[in-house]
Amino acid sequence: MTHIMQVKELTYCSENNGNGKRGFFRLGPINLNVDKGETIAVIGENRSGKSLLAKLLVGAIPADGGDIELNEHKYAARFAKRNEQKKRTRDIRMILQHSSDSMNPAIPVGKILDEPLRLNTDFTKEERKRFIEESLLKVGLLREHYYFYRHMLSDGQQQRVALARAIMLEPKVLVADEPFAALDPSIRSQTVNLILKLQKEMGMAFIFISHNLGIVRHIADRIIVMENGNIVEEGKTETLFRWPQHPRTKKLVMAYSDLVPKQSLNE
Amino acid sequence: MAMLDIKNLTLEISEGDTTIKALDKVSLSVNSGEIRALVGESGSGKSLIVSAICGALPAKWKLTADRMSWNGENLLSMSTQQRREVMRRDIAVVFQNPQTSLDPSVTLGEQLEESIPEEFVKGQWFWQRAKHRKKIAISTMHKVGIKDHNTYLKSYPHQVPSDIGQKFMMAIALVAQPKLLIADDPTRGMEPTTKTQILKLLTRLNQTRALSVLFVSHDLLAIASMSHTMTVLYAGQTVESGKMKHIKKRPLHPYTKALLDSAPSFRKDLPPKSSLPTLKGSIPTLQHLPIGCRLGPRCPRAQRECVVTPSSRRIHDHIYSCHYPLHREVK
Numbered sequence: 038m039t040h041i042m043q044v045k046e047l048t049y050c051s052e053n054n055g056n057g058k059r060g061f062f063r064l065g066p067i068n069l070n071v072d073k074g075e076t077i078a079v080i081g082e083n084r085s086g087k088s089l090l091a092k093l094l095v096g097a098i099p100a101d102g103g104d105i106e107l108n109e110h111k112y113a114a115r116f117a118k119r120n121e122q123k124k125r126t127r128d129i130r131m132i133l134q135h136s137s138d139s140m141n142p143a144i145p146v147g148k149i150l151d152e153p154l155r156l157n158t159d160f161t162k163e164e165r166k167r168f169i170e171e172s173l174l175k176v177g178l179l180r181e182h183y184y185f186y187r188h189m190l191s192d193g194q195q196q197r198v199a200l201a202r203a204i205m206l207e208p209k210v211l212v213a214d215e216p217f218a219a220l221d222p223s224i225r226s227q228t229v230n231l232i233l234k235l236q237k238e239m240g241m242a243f244i245f246i247s248h249n250l251g252i253v254r255h256i257a258d259r260i261i262v263m264e265n266g267n268i269v270e271e272g273k274t275e276t277l278f279r280w281p282q283h284p285r286t287k288k289l290v291m292a293y294s295d296l297v298p299k300q301s302l303n304e
Numbered sequence: 305m306a307m308l309d310i311k312n313l314t315l316e317i318s319e320g321d322t323t324i325k326a327l328d329k330v331s332l333s334v335n336s337g338e339i340r341a342l343v344g345e346s347g348s349g350k351s352l353i354v355s356a357i358c359g360a361l362p363a364k365w366k367l368t369a370d371r372m373s374w375n376g377e378n379l380l381s382m383s384t385q386q387r388r389e390v391m392r393r394d395i396a397v398v399f400q401n402p403q404t405s406l407d408p409s410v411t412l413g414e415q416l417e418e419s420i421p422e423e424f425v426k427g428q429w430f431w432q433r434a435k436h437r438k439k440i441a442i443s444t445m446h447k448v449g450i451k452d453h454n455t456y457l458k459s460y461p462h463q464v465p466s467d468i469g470q471k472f473m474m475a476i477a478l479v480a481q482p483k484l485l486i487a488d489d490p491t492r493g494m495e496p497t498t499k500t501q502i503l504k505l506l507t508r509l510n511q512t513r514a515l516s517v518l519f520v521s522h523d524l525l526a527i528a529s530m531s532h533t534m535t536v537l538y539a540g541q542t543v544e545s546g547k548m549k550h551i552k553k554r555p556l557h558p559y560t561k562a563l564l565d566s567a568p569s570f571r572k573d574l575p576p577k578s579s580l581p582t583l584k585g586s587i588p589t590l591q592h593l594p595i596g597c598r599l600g601p602r603c604p605r606a607q608r609e610c611v612v613t614p615s616s617r618r619i620h621d622h623i624y625s626c627h628y629p630l631h632r633e634v635k
Contacts, residue, residue: 081495082495082497083465083467083495084465191586191587191589192346192586193586194586221345221346221522221587222345222522222524222563222566222567223345223562223563223566223582223583223587224345224586224587225566226565226566226580226581226582227582229579229580230579230580230582233577233579234579248494248495248496250496250569251525251567251568251569252568254568254569254576255568255574255576255577255580256576256577274576288497289495289496289497292496292497292499292500293496293569295500295529296500296503296525296526296528296529296569
């Protein structure tokens with residue numbers, strides 16, 4: 038199995054303002070391999086650096102050291118050159134936690150989706166428009182939604198737009214920070230189904246952060262457990278749920294199974 | 305006997321010349337010593353019900369009910385004074401968002417001490433009373449699982465992380481030893497360990513002090529693990545209510561079934577990565593509510609009769625309102 042993404046010795050230090058002062062939060066060093074079409078879940082307590090890791094992976098925050106290798110293409114995580122950065126934005130895309138807050142309320146959906154295309158591809162205006170409409174259909178919206186503004190869409194639809202924006206450039210890796218947390222149960226299942234379907238079609242790897250261990254268990258191939266900025270345990274989903282090793286993992290899995298066992302439906 | 309008894313609660317909001325029925329004949333009751341879950345997605349009016357119970361709705365919204373009583377006393381015809389007394393001593397509310405419902409200009413410690421009823425504080429002189437008040441505050445904080453009381457008593461709401469804020473809301477609610485606790489989505493955005501802690505705390509209080517809890521949430525996992533009875537809301541209508549055990553085993557309303565199916569943890573036989581069963585479409589907004597049964601357009605079993613609002617039917621203590629419930633064959 039070939040890895041499509043390899044993360045080596047990724048580190049980050051908050052409050053690191055260049056004069057040698059070390060801050061109070063350290064992330065990493067983190068090593069991580071991602072296979073093609075794989076789903077990886079990141080779990081952990083609050084303030085364990087999960088969101089930070091996601092942002093470092095997509096390059097939203099520059100890291101202090103380490104390498105990210107994607108498709109035999111190496112990015113030094115620290116000194117990202119402009120053209121490298123461009124390649125990277127095409128290969129790794131992100132869904133933010135609050136999809137509604139990450140959309141500009143003043144421009145319609147079509148414009149929002151147009152931006153990544155304009156910046157990253159050489160499509161003409163008509164091609165772009167056609168492409169956007171195709172993407173909208175792909176995530177289960179209608180062509181008309183091109184002209185809609187953010188406030189006209191429901192939560193689930195906003196999530197779909199965020200998803201469309203993420204998958205439009207056909208990334209190799211999709212990173213999502215709590216994509217399901219703000220959604221209602223029925224919309225959540227719709228989104229889960231949609232992501233599963235798209236992943237199957239496009240063969241992209243999917244890294245996501247979640248507190249909802251039920252969903253993690255359902256869709257993840259591999260789980261990473263984080264504590265204080267470090268990966269403390271990593272393993273196949275079932276193995277990790279059945280035989281957790283690290284105390285932190287045990288705590289999380291216990292907390293989850295505390296709620297579950299009483300509720301087999303056919304008791 | 306029901307402590308809180310609400311029958312056919314209707315809330316009408318007028319906007320210009322249109323009237324929207326935000327709540328449509330909602331019935332709900334909480335017996336003493338039970339944990340009642342109120343389940344519904346966003347926009348189903350859960351929080352409106354909570355506000356209606358504590359009387360925090362704007363006066364121009366029209367609230368009518370056949371019955372809305374607390375221990376036999378009618379809440380709607382009560383004087384403000386009496387109502388405030390009930391709210392202060394008997395019913396405690398934990399609101400959804402701690403950061404906005406705590407006073408930003410006062411320290412958490414002061415807010416907590418303020419809500420301790422005078423008769424709990426022992427001591428003759430003011431310094432004795434102050435000391436005892438602080439003692440009560442600290443022990444309540446420990447009870448809800450805040451360990452570091454010295455830092456948090458002195459900090460302001462914006463300085464604490466949101467899960468501590470949430471626990472503080474709980475502490476403030478519980479310090480007056482209420483008979484009913486209304487918790488509006490108390491576990492939202494919490495990590496699993498903290499969530500279990502909070503749920504255990506509620507369960508323990510329910511068992512030791514016979515505290516009734518109205519648990520408002522859409523986290524079915526949390527609800528199923530602790531509550532005795534459940535009421536399901538959809539777009540301002542009560543859809544089904546009854547014992548947790550019965551509903552989980554055999555939901556009668558299509559919506560309840562969809563809701564239960566949406567949580568993958570409920571099902572052991574579900575193969576990983578298979579797609580989850582869902583209802584199509586999305587939750588209607590208040591401006592565009594369908595007539596009749598509001599689930600109508602999304603319901604897989606909908607037929608022509610569904611444009612008429614179904615009346616509630618009852619099998620033992622399991623109440624549902626649907627024309628074509630799941631235990632009946634559809635022609």
